[in-house]
Amino acid sequence: MKTTSMRSKLFGVMILLAFSLGTQAQNNPREKMTPDQRAAKQTEILKKKLNLSDEQAAKISEINLKYANQNKEARSKMRKKVTEMANKHQADIESVLTPDQIKQYQDLKEKRKMRMQKRIREHRPDKQ
Numbered sequence: 001m002k003t004t005s006m007r008s009k010l011f012g013v014m015i016l017l018a019f020s021l022g023t024q025a026q027n028n029p030r031e032k033m034t035p036d037q038r039a040a041k042q043t044e045i046l047k048k049k050l051n052l053s054d055e056q057a058a059k060i061s062e063i064n065l066k067y068a069n070q071n072k073e074a075r076s077k078m079r080k081k082v083t084e085m086a087n088k089h090q091a092d093i094e095s096v097l098t099p100d101q102i103k104q105y106q107d108l109k110e111k112r113k114m115r116m117q118k119r120i121r122e123h124r125p126d127k128q
Contacts, residue, residue: 035068042068 033041043061046052052060094102 035065035072039064039068 039061042064043057046060047057050056094105097105
């Protein structure tokens with residue numbers, strides 16, 4: 001019973017930790033942490049909040065690193081899949097259009113891209 005309670009508390013803290021790290025990353029998008037850095041930061045937070053022993057912290061660090069690496073790999077695969085889908089989507093649309101319409105379509109996409117870049121620069125003045 002005590003183990004279940006501790007596990008549920010640990011799980012809750014992990015969820016809060018993941019949320020807080022996600023929020024911090026949104027506040028500073030330029031701060032890209034490596035899986036090693038992410039695992040170390042998560043472990044440090046848990047060590048302080050749960051008063052972990054050095055042995056517990058070492059084990060949790062290994063666990064955090066394992067999952068940080070898996071998350072990085074999963075995100076990479078997902079990014080590739082989304083890119084493939086976007087390319088296929090564009091090719092399918094262009095297969096229906098005339099050459100003139102394709103040119104107009106590409107111009108529309110370029111204008112949209114420029115607007116998005118402008119918005120990003122407006123929110124990140126240090127990047128101009």
